[in-house]
Amino acid sequence: MKAGAIALIQYATAILMVFLVAWHVAVRIPWLYGVEDLPSTMSPEIIYDEVRRFWPLLILLSIAVVVHGVNGLRGILLEWAGSNERLRFAINILSILAIIALLIVAVHTIVGLPELG
Amino acid sequence: MERGRFRFLENRLGIIASLYPWVIDIRGNPERIAFTLHRITGIILVGFVAIHIVSTNTPARAGWEAWVEEVQRLSGVNPISVLFFIAMGAFVFHSLNGIRLLLVELLALGIGRPEKPKPPYIPPSLKGYQRTLIYIVFILSLVIWALMGYVMFLT
Numbered sequence: 001m002k003a004g005a006i007a008l009i010q011y012a013t014a015i016l017m018v019f020l021v022a023w024h025v026a027v028r029i030p031w032l033y034g035v036e037d038l039p040s041t042m043s044p045e046i047i048y049d050e051v052r053r054f055w056p057l058l059i060l061l062s063i064a065v066v067v068h069g070v071n072g073l074r075g076i077l078l079e080w081a082g083s084n085e086r087l088r089f090a091i092n093i094l095s096i097l098a099i100i101a102l103l104i105v106a107v108h109t110i111v112g113l114p115e116l117g
Numbered sequence: 118m119e120r121g122r123f124r125f126l127e128n129r130l131g132i133i134a135s136l137y138p139w140v141i142d143i144r145g146n147p148e149r150i151a152f153t154l155h156r157i158t159g160i161i162l163v164g165f166v167a168i169h170i171v172s173t174n175t176p177a178r179a180g181w182e183a184w185v186e187e188v189q190r191l192s193g194v195n196p197i198s199v200l201f202f203i204a205m206g207a208f209v210f211h212s213l214n215g216i217r218l219l220l221v222e223l224l225a226l227g228i229g230r231p232e233k234p235k236p237p238y239i240p241p242s243l244k245g246y247q248r249t250l251i252y253i254v255f256i257l258s259l260v261i262w263a264l265m266g267y268v269m270f271l272t
Contacts, residue, residue, distance in 0.1 A: 011219065014215050014218075015219065018215075018216060018219075021208075025208075029268070030268065030272060037192065037272050038191055038268055038269055038272070039188045039189060042184075042188045043185075044176070044184060044185065062170070065166055069159070069162060072159050072163070073159070073160065073163045076156060076160070098167075102166075102170050105170050105171060105174050106170050106174075108177055109170070109174045110177075111177075112177030112178075113177055114180060116181065
């Protein structure tokens, strides 16, 4: 993939995240649920309901965050690697593996969510 | 080498060169400070996101009881909640500065129009309002981070 295309992915995921991360953080405001503190906004009932209702947004958020984050770190590491081709290759492969691994865990969080007891 | 308001650094090789984008000409240069902070907060956030994804997997991996225990670690002042607070600070700055970068780099807002160089050779980007945006990002980040601290530790 060309460097320009990767930069475009970085911008596109950033634009997506402006909305998705704002929503993800906003739903942790205690007063929305009439509770007093941050941990209370993460009770099993609230999280279960949130994942069941908004799972497509959570998947999209995971993809945007993981791709943007790992790609950003990859850019910094490539700058440090200079023209060492073997190091550059290793950084690229490890980045792809990190994206795949984190997305598998993220998808498992949603797919494997247990029923409330 | 220094010429007026702007400094020009010689090309250097080796490991120090790889640090140059981070530390180059930081005095009186809020753009570079924002750039460096954006990188540092970005690295913090990659670590945070990885931990966050693994930790939110707890219900699927170990059940709801384990999740309740995990969430309780964010109560009060303890190493986990302090690290979470630091990550939130990184998140706030990185997001606001990211929005500024989208406006400036993608939409070319606040950087002025291209013009022929003429004395005193002040780049049009320094005459636009992009620098004001940086100061707004710095101040807003601190305010929102303080509000987050209030929600985390004082409610």
